[in-house]
Amino acid sequence: xxxxTSTDEVEVDLRLSVxxxxxxxWMVSLYNHLTSREGKRYVTKRWEKAGVTGVVNGKTALPxxxxxxxxxxxxxx
Numbered sequence: 874x875x876x877x878t879s880t881d882e883v884e885v886d887l888r889l890s891v892x893x894x895x896x897x898x899w900m901v902s903l904y905n906h907l908t909s910r911e912g913k914r915y916v917t918k919r920w921e922k923a924g925v926t927g928v929v930n931g932k933t934a935l936p937x938x939x940x941x942x943x944x945x946x947x948x949x950x
Contacts, residue, residue, distance in 0.1 A: 906912045920926045927933030 907916060917926070924933055928935055
């Protein structure tokens, strides 16, 4: 794109012999990132933001078994 080539002119090789090694490198890179200090800090922050940490530590109650139960009662379904 930086070279000014139109996306219509770009050919992408979709053979599995090309995609599998690329995918494997991406997965290994992701694993390495998520198991690094920075990655662990990122995951921990997201767990806190999602409320998982509070539930695990017993500071937050679990949501109702059926999250739509209250909506169903209001709508009389």
